[in-house]
Amino acid sequence: MKEPLISVIVLTYNQEDTIARTLDSVLAQYCSAPFEVVVGDDCSTDGTRHICEAYAKQHPDTIRLMPATANKGVVDNYYDCFEACRGEYIADCAGDDFWTDKYKLEKEWKVLAANANVTVVHTNWNRYYEDTKREVANKETPFASPITRGSLMLESIITQTTAPVIHLCTAMYRAKVLRDFYNTNRALLRNKEFGCEDLQIAFVLAHQGDVAYLPETTLDYSVGHTSVSCLPDSAQQFRFVQRTASLSWLLASHFNLDTPRTRAFFALKSYELLMHAFRCHNTALRSEALEYANAWRVALGKKARCVMWVTKCPLMWRAALLLRKGLVGVKGAMHPFK
Known part of the structure; x- marks a missing residue:
């Protein structure tokens, strides 16, 4: 087996219905x-690991399944995989997503190989609705130039609200760039309180090139x-907004x-936290929202x-x-099919 030039990280948890689709696409x-x-x-509690084991057994020269451990959360899971990667370049695909272009890795690798100053390359993507199997193209591409100076994107990345500026599952990046920053700023990247990786x-890669x-x-x-970003109740949504903000x-x-722009973003997030606390009728969350508004030095609107x-x-x-x-x-009765 040749030493891999590219490593693909696939994170999964209780995705027995989709993980095979993800692995097949890779x-x-x-x-x-x-x-x-x-x-x-x-540490999936359904049949996800059994499926992963079957794929690893069938493709021993390509797939490496990380050892089974106690549930650790998405942040630790990602960086444990990152530390295990041997490739010069790294790509991601979540266990419920799937790649639709069979030449994705080839195209992105060639871009990185030809442009030494580029730290990450990414593409456009679709939203895929599992219930209807419908694809809807993402139309939010604020930096659509072939190459953009990363420093110009930092403000947009840090204040993104509806769609990621760089969708990591479409991307490929230089492992050394992230590894060098990770080795000296581990706490800024690997903190499970963040709730995302x-x-x-994306911010660090843009900052570095x-x-x-x-x-x-x-x-x-x-x-x-x-999912991590689509949660069923306001208390969980409160925690997601608090962690990402x-x-x-x-x-x-x-x-x-x-x-x-950043000040307006943190004012918006403070308002969202207050609204989630309001919907929960939770005084503790209300107090916490005000504490974060104070910590973020927000002037409430x-x-x-x-x-x-x-x-x-x-x-x-x-x-x-x-x-x-x-x-x-009343709104639901007036628009029953929305």
Whole structure:
């Protein structure tokens, strides 16, 4: 077996219905450079690991399944796989997503090989709705030039709200660039309180060099189900917003990024935290939201101050929740198919 030039990280947890599709899409790659697939199953409780074991047995020269351990979370799972990678370049594909271009690795590897200043190359992608099997093209590409100076993207990466500026599952990056930063700033990258691994990676790679973009679509990104960023209730959504916004704040502070846009972003996140606390009718979360607003040095806007005023009084808070429930019901009756 040749030493791999490219490592593909596949993270999975309780994805027995999709992990085979993911692995098939990676194994289907036509790439003239040797590549390996490092699979991190995070102690799945369904049949995911059994499927991964079968693939590793069937493709022993390509797939390396990380040893079974206790559940560790997405951040530790990712960086354990990252440390195990042998390739000069690294690509990602989550266990519920799948690549749609059989030449993805080949195209991206050639871009990196031809451009020494490029630290990461990424592409466009589709949203893939599992229930209907419908693909919807991503139309948010704020930096669509073939090559962009990464420093120009930092503000956008740190304030992204609806779609990632660099979708890591479409990307390939230089392992050494991230490894060098990881070795000296481990706590900034590998902190499981962040709840995600991709935002900080994209930011660091952009900070360290140029970013290349290929306009073709290479990924179907699975949506329409519960995931790290699509959670079923407001308490969980509160924690997701708090973790990702706290990560953005740490990155902004570490790299001295303070602009009107970043300040507006943290004001928005403070308002979102207050609204999630309001929906939960949770005074502890309300207090926590205000603590984060203070830590992020946010000047609360009118809507946030209104939520603060309503939630000061328990009776007013309950009345507002009942009113909101009624309005949501009316809206649902008027638009039953939305």
